[in-house]
Amino acid sequence: MPAKVWTIFRKDLLIELRTKDSLNAMIFFGIVVLVIFNFALEAIRESIRAAVPGVLWVSFAFSGTLGLNRMFAAEKENSCLQGLLMVPVDRGIIYLGKMIAACVFMLLTEAVIFVFSLIFFNLTVWREIPYVVLVCLVGTLGFTAVGALLSAIAANTKMREVLLPLILFPVVLPILVNAVEATAIILNTVDYRQLKLPLTIMTVFTIVFATLAYLLFEYVLED
Amino acid sequence: MIEVQGVAKYFGRFSALRDLSVTVREGEFVSLFGRNGAGKTTLLRILAGLTRPSSGDVRIHLSGPRSPQEARGGMGYLSHNTALYGDLTAVENLRFYANLFDLALDEAELDKRIQLVGLAGREKEPVRNYSRGMQQRLAIARAFLHDPSILLLDEPFTGLDQTGTEFLKDYLSRAHGRGKTCVMAIHDAVLGYELADRILVIESGGVAMDVARRSVSLAEFQQRYRALVKERSDAG
Amino acid sequence: MDQRGQARLDEFLGALLFAGMILALYMAFLQAPREKTMGDLQRIFYFHVSSGITGLTAFAVNFAASVMYLVRRNRWWDHVALSSAELGVMFLSIVLVTGPIWAKPVWFVWWTWSPRLTSSLVLWMLYVAYLLVRNYVLDPDRRALVSAVFGIVAFVDAPIVWFSIRWWRDIHPAPMLETGGLSPSMRPAFYTCWAVFQILFIYLLRRRFFLEASRQEVEWLQRRADMVS
Numbered sequence: 001m002p003a004k005v006w007t008i009f010r011k012d013l014l015i016e017l018r019t020k021d022s023l024n025a026m027i028f029f030g031i032v033v034l035v036i037f038n039f040a041l042e043a044i045r046e047s048i049r050a051a052v053p054g055v056l057w058v059s060f061a062f063s064g065t066l067g068l069n070r071m072f073a074a075e076k077e078n079s080c081l082q083g084l085l086m087v088p089v090d091r092g093i094i095y096l097g098k099m100i101a102a103c104v105f106m107l108l109t110e111a112v113i114f115v116f117s118l119i120f121f122n123l124t125v126w127r128e129i130p131y132v133v134l135v136c137l138v139g140t141l142g143f144t145a146v147g148a149l150l151s152a153i154a155a156n157t158k159m160r161e162v163l164l165p166l167i168l169f170p171v172v173l174p175i176l177v178n179a180v181e182a183t184a185i186i187l188n189t190v191d192y193r194q195l196k197l198p199l200t201i202m203t204v205f206t207i208v209f210a211t212l213a214y215l216l217f218e219y220v221l222e223d
Numbered sequence: 224m225i226e227v228q229g230v231a232k233y234f235g236r237f238s239a240l241r242d243l244s245v246t247v248r249e250g251e252f253v254s255l256f257g258r259n260g261a262g263k264t265t266l267l268r269i270l271a272g273l274t275r276p277s278s279g280d281v282r283i284h285l286s287g288p289r290s291p292q293e294a295r296g297g298m299g300y301l302s303h304n305t306a307l308y309g310d311l312t313a314v315e316n317l318r319f320y321a322n323l324f325d326l327a328l329d330e331a332e333l334d335k336r337i338q339l340v341g342l343a344g345r346e347k348e349p350v351r352n353y354s355r356g357m358q359q360r361l362a363i364a365r366a367f368l369h370d371p372s373i374l375l376l377d378e379p380f381t382g383l384d385q386t387g388t389e390f391l392k393d394y395l396s397r398a399h400g401r402g403k404t405c406v407m408a409i410h411d412a413v414l415g416y417e418l419a420d421r422i423l424v425i426e427s428g429g430v431a432m433d434v435a436r437r438s439v440s441l442a443e444f445q446q447r448y449r450a451l452v453k454e455r456s457d458a459g
Numbered sequence: 460m461d462q463r464g465q466a467r468l469d470e471f472l473g474a475l476l477f478a479g480m481i482l483a484l485y486m487a488f489l490q491a492p493r494e495k496t497m498g499d500l501q502r503i504f505y506f507h508v509s510s511g512i513t514g515l516t517a518f519a520v521n522f523a524a525s526v527m528y529l530v531r532r533n534r535w536w537d538h539v540a541l542s543s544a545e546l547g548v549m550f551l552s553i554v555l556v557t558g559p560i561w562a563k564p565v566w567f568v569w570w571t572w573s574p575r576l577t578s579s580l581v582l583w584m585l586y587v588a589y590l591l592v593r594n595y596v597l598d599p600d601r602r603a604l605v606s607a608v609f610g611i612v613a614f615v616d617a618p619i620v621w622f623s624i625r626w627w628r629d630i631h632p633a634p635m636l637e638t639g640g641l642s643p644s645m646r647p648a649f650y651t652c653w654a655v656f657q658i659l660f661i662y663l664l665r666r667r668f669f670l671e672a673s674r675q676e677v678e679w680l681q682r683r684a685d686m687v688s
Contacts, residue, residue, distance in 0.1 A: 003322070004322070004323060007322040011308070011319050014311065015310045015311060018310050018311075018349075019310050077308075078304055079302070079305075079306055080306050080307070082300070082302070082304060083306025083320070083365065084306075085272075085273055086271060086298065086300050087296075087323040087324060088295040088296035088324070089323055149608075149612070150609075150612075153592065153608065153609065156596070156601070157592070158595055158597065163595055166588055167588040167591060167592055167609065170581055171588070171612060171616050174619045174623035177623045177624055178623055201622060201623055204619070208615060209612070209616075212611065216529075216608045216611065216612075219529060219604050219605070220604075222274075222275060222604060223268070223273055223274045223275070234598050234600075235597070235598060235678060236678050236681045237682075238682050241686060275600070277600065
């Protein structure tokens with residue numbers, strides 16, 4: 001089973017590294033969002049550090065949605081999905097491969113956006129970086145666990161690109177709330193023990209929805 | 224053996240198949256004729272387990288009866304959609320499917336498959352650069368990579384040039400000779416007639432004609448088919 | 460039960476509902492005592508909380524129907540899921556409208572991002588999203604399947620949403636039913652309202668269900684007509 005998840009993940013990675021369609025768009029859009037927030041938050045320039053966690057995660061979520069929308073683009077071309085569905089593997093395997101690919105693309109994007117946010121908002125962080133990486137990892141896993149399932153749902157509707165953010169954001173709200181909370185704890189306090197609660201909730205969310213999506217994915221692909 | 228019993232498929236008000244029953248024996252080559260929208264593609268997709276019938280039952284016998292979902296590995300589905308990734312090379316496309324089918328095919332074996340469909344020397348090129356006909360050839364190699372015992376074909380000759388058509392025809396008759404079961408939806412009466420053991424015409428979601436090829440000549444079949452289509456289009 | 464029996468049951472429920480509503484209005488506005496600090500304003504509580512509970516009931520019904528649809532693949536369950544989701548959104552809309560009406564004079568703001576308000580709003584958005592999904596999938600079989608999946612996701616999400624934001628400071632009155640803080644003199648009015656809202660839900664659920672079932676029957680008849688012609 002892990003071998004087949006790897007096969008699907010590797011295929012998506014290979015296509016993406018060759019074309020860079022999604023990654024370019026995701027990174028650029030993420031940076032655009034940072035710049036827009038820079039204007040929107042002009043009034044609180046003095047205390048902008050407090051707003052950075054929120055800005056970061058809005059930017060991650062927006063660029064992530066862009067990537068999730070593209071997730072089934074390659075499968076739709078030439079009806080590749082049909083070929084994939086003829087393969088005798090559990091549909092959950094396809095979900096896991098796709099979800100890990102989406103997660104990796106999002107993490108790469110987040111790394112670039114984060115570096116830009118350090119420059120734009122004049123932040124100095126070194127000691128905090130391992131914790132930020134941890135929060136991003138858990139948050140992004142949770143985000144894509146739901147995102148991959150809902151992207152497959154949206155891909156088969158007449159409004160695909162428009163529909164995904166509408167149905168995704170209400171569902172991933174717990175991830176966004178806790179990720180912002182956790183990032184704020186890292187950037188603005190010294191007491192990292194407070195991280196335990198948001199990280200726990202995000203982990204529970206991720207496990208619950210990854211399991212649920214693994215089981216329900218076959219219904220979403222059925223025609 | 225494929226057993227279809229009372230299968231119907233609705234898309235809302237529109238019914239693609241209505242109470243269709245048919246049995247295909249093992250090793251039989253069936254050509255499906257019918258106008259566009261008659262339900263051929265829907266039937267093939269149901270056999271492939273890609274679409275769930277609204278009612279009725281489908282059994283695929285591959286050493287014991289199974290549902291189409293369980294029988295997936297024993298079936299190959301080739302349509303005019305190539306199911307190839309444009310940004311991957313021919314070898315990468317085949318290796319992807321080989322891995323998913325658990326086939327231990329090494330580089331040399333994959334190259335051989337590509338040569339076999341007449342694409343030697345182009346295996347390291349992205350499929351996007353191929354012509355439509357070349358893509359369809361590779362699609363043949365992809366769909367039957369795992370040497371399935373049931374071949375489901377939906378207009379497989381679309382986009383093929385003369386040599387490509389000859390190649391696929393030859394490929395299919397050899398597969399048939401090796402005892403593979405084939406169900407093929409096709410428009411071209413001559414091609415469909417030549418390859419088949421049995422001819423089925425589907426009209427408005429039901430079987431309108433079911434004859435053994437040996438019992439009719441090509442001219443006779445064409446005449447009857449034309450009359451049938453005319454009668455139906457006059458009626459509906 | 461045959462069609463006539465169903466119609467009879469609907470008539471009975473309708474009559475019961477009518478009588479119940481008049482009783483509930485009497486109980487809430489005349490029988491229940493005037494609250495000491497908030498005055499008559501507090502009476503909105505009877506309708507606000509009753510709709511909230513009914514909305515939650517509707518979402519639970521939607522979840523159960525979604526699971527049942529995936530197991531049974533019977534359109535019957537899809538009709539139940541659709542009807543209950545629409546009603547849930549409606550009852551929750553009542554909660555979200557009556558809340559601010561009460562809040563403005565008491566808290567001096569229409570809205571505050573307290574956990575209870577925020578989670579109600581998110582819950583409402585989840586089921587609006589559910590209705591959106593239904594709206595954009597054209598094939599009825601696929602629509603039933605996909606929305607059942609989303610219905611399950613939404614319902615599982617709801618408690619996680621609640622836990623995610625519950626440590627925010629809350630100025631919403633603690634649920635008085637849990638703490639036993641509701642004055643005994645107000646209880647009859649509250650229980651009456653609660654019961655009437657449940658009957659309203661059952662009544663509307665049945666009507667909405669039969670509408671959807673008729674729609675499917677029309678579809679079936681149209682198919683038959685197409686076949687004959």
